[in-house]
Amino acid sequence: MLLLAIDTSGKQGSIALARAKDASAHDLELIEIAALTGGTFSAQLVPEIGALLSRHAFNKSEIAAFAVASGPGSFTGLRIGLAVVKALAEVLQKPIAPVSLLEACVLSSGLEGKIMAALDAGRGDFYLGEYVVPANSGILRREYLLSQRELASAAEGWKLVTPDASVAHAVTASGGSVLRLEPMTAAAIAQVGWQKIRSGETVSAEGLEANYIRRTDAEMLERIGS
Numbered sequence: 001m002l003l004l005a006i007d008t009s010g011k012q013g014s015i016a017l018a019r020a021k022d023a024s025a026h027d028l029e030l031i032e033i034a035a036l037t038g039g040t041f042s043a044q045l046v047p048e049i050g051a052l053l054s055r056h057a058f059n060k061s062e063i064a065a066f067a068v069a070s071g072p073g074s075f076t077g078l079r080i081g082l083a084v085v086k087a088l089a090e091v092l093q094k095p096i097a098p099v100s101l102l103e104a105c106v107l108s109s110g111l112e113g114k115i116m117a118a119l120d121a122g123r124g125d126f127y128l129g130e131y132v133v134p135a136n137s138g139i140l141r142r143e144y145l146l147s148q149r150e151l152a153s154a155a156e157g158w159k160l161v162t163p164d165a166s167v168a169h170a171v172t173a174s175g176g177s178v179l180r181l182e183p184m185t186a187a188a189i190a191q192v193g194w195q196k197i198r199s200g201e202t203v204s205a206e207g208l209e210a211n212y213i214r215r216t217d218a219e220m221l222e223r224i225g226s
Contacts, residue, residue, distance in 0.1 A: 001065070002062050002063050003019065003067060004065075005190035006066070006081045007068075007101075008074075008078065009071060009078055012036065012183075013035075013036035013081070014034060017030075017033075017034075017052050018031055018194070032055070033185060033187050041076075045084050060088065065095050065197050066095070068096060068098060068193075069081065070100060070209070070210055071212050073119075085208065087205075089208075098211070099193050100140075102129025103129060104189060104192050106161065107133070107192055108182075108188050111161065112134065114158050115158065116129065116131075116158035118164070118167045119163075125146065125147055126167060129143040130142050143213050144213065152175075161181055
């Protein structure tokens with residue numbers, strides 16, 4: 001069973017090709033991960049998918065499911081990745097597992113309990129995801145956006161994880177502790193996506209949406225006035 005995973009959420013992106021013995025198999029074998037250069041995802045993505053499949057003597061009709069980073073991240077990058085997955089999944093009539101990068105961070109950490117993932121959102125803001133993690137899955141509490149000065153109090157009582165150096169620096173500078181992860185790639189998206197596919201947490205092409213995680217208008221006005 002062949003799985004194609006895509007991450008175009010940041011400055012650098014990647015595509016992962018993986019397979020499982022069958023739909024009930026817990027383990028997923030990573031076949032190859034291919035890097036994408038930032039800034040030209042729209043020109044690279046489809047040709048790179050074709051090249052990746054060709055290198056391993058597969059064709060697109062053999063893809064059984066897709067996993068894609070649905071956010072948070074670059075608006076433009078996410079739109080490109082989601083558009084390509086939508087088009088392929090619609091043509092092939094295959095399911096899609098949307099994967100939050102915050103959830104991928106939490107599950108990649110290997111920790112259990114109350115885990116908070118943090119990603120750099122730019123302009124002094126951080127994306128945060130609160131998850132309660134039993135074995136092999138995460139139960140979402142919430143995902144939201146906070147400023148750097150709000151992070152320390154929000155993280156109290158949580159194990160904090162991040163792949164971003166800027167977040168790790170901000171946390172340690174304020175006296176907090178954080179587990180620094182390796183950068184997230186399509187390989188991590190594939191692993192989390194496969195667990196979602198096995199549990200039926202998939203959407204059709206029409207149901208795939210980006211997870212931008214932005215403040216509401218009321219929150220923005222409150223922040224400007226504070």
